[in-house]
Amino acid sequence: MGLISNGTTIFDAGAMSVGGSMVFIKKLTASGSGTLTFVDGASSVVLDDTYKEYLFTFNNIHTSATANFSFNGSDDDSSHSYDVVKTTTVFTAGHKEDGSESYLDYDTGQDEAQATDFQNLSYGIKTGNDESLSGYMHLFNPSSTVFVKNFIARTQYTDGDYSQNGHIAGYFNTTADITAIQFKMSTGNIDAGDICLYGIA
Numbered sequence: 001m002g003l004i005s006n007g008t009t010i011f012d013a014g015a016m017s018v019g020g021s022m023v024f025i026k027k028l029t030a031s032g033s034g035t036l037t038f039v040d041g042a043s044s045v046v047l048d049d050t051y052k053e054y055l056f057t058f059n060n061i062h063t064s065a066t067a068n069f070s071f072n073g074s075d076d077d078s079s080h081s082y083d084v085v086k087t088t089t090v091f092t093a094g095h096k097e098d099g100s101e102s103y104l105d106y107d108t109g110q111d112e113a114q115a116t117d118f119q120n121l122s123y124g125i126k127t128g129n130d131e132s133l134s135g136y137m138h139l140f141n142p143s144s145t146v147f148v149k150n151f152i153a154r155t156q157y158t159d160g161d162y163s164q165n166g167h168i169a170g171y172f173n174t175t176a177d178i179t180a181i182q183f184k185m186s187t188g189n190i191d192a193g194d195i196c197l198y199g200i201a
Helices: none
Strands: 003-005 008-012 022-029 035-039 053-063 069-074 086-096 102-106 113-115 133-140 149-158 162-172 180-185 190-200
Touching (some): 022 035, 053 069, 053 180, 180 190
Antiparallel strands (some): 022 190, 053 133, 053 190, 069 180, 086 113, 133 149
């Protein structure tokens, strides 16, 4: 006899099933791209109440100019202006390639306090082939019209001298649903790399 909770089988014939699954939604590949944008309902993108959690993965993001990799959200279904008010916290850790220096900082220059600017996910990525970014960002319940929308991101990148690890967390301070997410460099283009979107069931 199995154990079923709210229509989901937890135990059955000695086997245990916990949690949901990760469902691939969309992959965007950069090639000198000014932005990479995921808009709900466009080009097979799902960013609504189908899932309570969404995951973006960043793979070998490479820039055309020394720049910060950043993101913002839109709660405007018509014009998709990327200017949602947000509050964030940013911690960075780094280790110099020659081992001579390391650091762990709360980076007040990179966080947002009720601001509409794009949130940096990295600082000072350079253009060398050994200088790129990978990581991920979780976005929670973007279609809620009751609560703010929390997000957590972690990135690993190099500026040529340091291996740097970014920890970014915060929330879109709106009760409107977030219907689009846009990624870009603070200057120049996303020269190469890809961003994948998944839904967490």
